Every structure is written in structure tokens, then in C-alpha cells.
Amino acid sequence: EVQLVESGGGLVQPGGSLRLSCSASGFTFSSFAMHWVRQAPGMGLEYLSSVNNNGRSQYYADSVKGRFTISRDNSKNTLYLELSSLRGDDTAVYFCAKEIGPTHVGFGHWGQGTLVTVSS
Amino acid sequence: QSALTQPRSVSGSPGQSVTISCTGSISDVGGYNYVSWYQQHPGKAPKLIIYDVSRRPSGVPDRFSGSKSGNTASLTISGLQAEDEADYYCCSYAGGNILRVFGGGTTVTVL
Numbered sequence: 001e002v003q004l005v006e007s008g009g010g011l012v013q014p015g016g017s018l019r020l021s022c023s024a025s026g027f028t029f030s031s032f033a034m035h036w037v038r039q040a041p042g043m044g045l046e047y048l049s050s051v052n053n054n055g056r057s058q059y060y061a062d063s064v065k066g067r068f069t070i071s072r073d074n075s076k077n078t079l080y081l082e083l084s085s086l087r088g089d090d091t092a093v094y095f096c097a098k099e100i101g102p103t104h105v106g107f108g109h110w111g112q113g114t115l116v117t118v119s120s
Numbered sequence: 121q122s123a124l125t126q127p128r129s130v131s132g133s134p135g136q137s138v139t140i141s142c143t144g145s146i147s148d149v150g151g152y153n154y155v156s157w158y159q160q161h162p163g164k165a166p167k168l169i170i171y172d173v174s175r176r177p178s179g180v181p182d183r184f185s186g187s188k189s190g191n192t193a194s195l196t197i198s199g200l201q202a203e204d205e206a207d208y209y210c211c212s213y214a215g216g217n218i219l220r221v222f223g224g225g226t227t228v229t230v231l
Contacts, residue, residue, distance in 0.1 A: 044209060045211075045222045105154035105171060106168050106177075107156065107158070107211070108171070
């Protein structure tokens with residue numbers, strides 16, 4: 001069974017930094033692209049970032065480019081998202097998601113999310 | 121990258137069909153056959169219900185179907201059931217360095 005478990009969320013001051021982790025199990029982690037998506041309170045889903053299966057290619061939404069960094073450690077089956085220069089509008093639940101397959105496009109499995117609150 | 125456009129809400133009675141539209145551009149919906157749809161119940165993580173425009177993951181009822189015409193994709197829920205009441209989001213591959221873009225979401229209400 002595919003499992004994705006996010007951690008690392010919490011309360012952080014504006015301008016601060018945080019590192020989110022997503023621990024994966026139940027599939028061959030190194031074979032799949034992985035993604036981060038967030039959802040602000042009461043709002044819709046927002047795509048943030050993707051990394052390919054070997055970690056060599058990263059992609060970002062304009063809203064987080066230059067502030068967030070995605071990475072992965074295939075030896076630890078873990079996906080990361082480094083958040084920096086945080087602002088109030090970064091307050092959201094952050095989800096990690098697994099690509100459905102190498103030749104198909106869709107977020108096939110999701111974690112339960114981790115809440116990041118940016119406030120002084 | 122602009123978000124895809126979805127209606128804020130749609131509603132239907134049990135047993136009826138409802139269709140949710142998702143309008144983008146040639147840069148996303150119209151340019152690729154990579155539209156996906158997600159169902160999200162309150163307080164829960166989203167769930168993939170359609171990928172690659174019209175494919176259903178294992179375990180998703182065939183009441184859910186997807187299609188695309190030009191720059192607009194659609195999700196149809198046939199035989200509406202109470203448990204279908206949820207928020208639905210479309211998402212498209214957008215190429216380049218952006219990769220994906222979501223719609224604003226549609227709330228489906230079962231009357």
C-alpha cells in the first residue's frame with residue numbers, strides 16, 4: 001500500500017524558514033516523480049513544485065520560485081521542500097503527492113498534509 | 121501561469137448527472153491530453169478520480185467520466201449519489217518549467 005507521510009510543519013515567523021519532509025513507502029520511490037501542492041485555509045489547491053525521479057530536474061510555480069527548494073533522497077525514500085522568506089500568504093496545508101506513473105500524468109497518491117502557519 | 125476556470129458550484133438531485141467544466145488555454149488544457157480531476161471531501165486529502173483526460177484509476181466508479189474539447193475539459197458525474205458531495209478540482213499539464221496548473225475548484229451539492 002502506498003503511503004506518504006508529511007512532517008515538519010508548524011508555526012514560523014514572517015521571513016523565517018522551514019523544511020518539510022515526506023516519507024514514502026509501499027512503492028519504488030526512485031521510479032516516480034514527486035510533487036508538492038498546498039491549500040490555504042478555505043481556498044483551493046495550488047501546485048507548487050515537482051522533482052523528477054532521479055532528483056536532477058526541478059520545477060516551480062512562479063509564486064514560490066526562488067523561495068522554495070524541492071529535493072529528494074532516494075536512499076531514504078524521502079521528499080523535501082525547503083521554505084524560506086516565508087510570508088503570511090504561505091500559510092497553508094502542504095501536501096506531497098506521487099505521480100501516477102512514468103507515462104501518465106496525475107497526482108495518484110497524496111499524503112495527509114502538514115500545516116504551515118506563518119505569523120508573528 | 122493563470123489558474124484554470126471552473127464554475128464555483130454545481131448541484132443536482134440523486135440519480136441525476138452533473139458536468140463540471142474546466143477552461144484553460146492552448147498552453148495547458150488545449151495543448152496536452154493530460155487533464156486530471158480530484159475529489160476532496162472536507163478535511164481530507166484530495167483523491168485522483170480521472171487522469172489523462174478520461175482514464176479512471178482502479179477503484180473509481182464508472183459514474184465518473186472525463187472528456188476534452190479544445191481548451192475545455194469536463195468531468196461528468198452520472199447517477200449522482202450523496203457521497204459525491206465534495207469539492208472537485210481539475211489540473212492540467214502546462215509544459216515548460218511550470219508543469220501543472222489547477223482550476224479554482226467546484227463544489228458539488230447533492231440536493
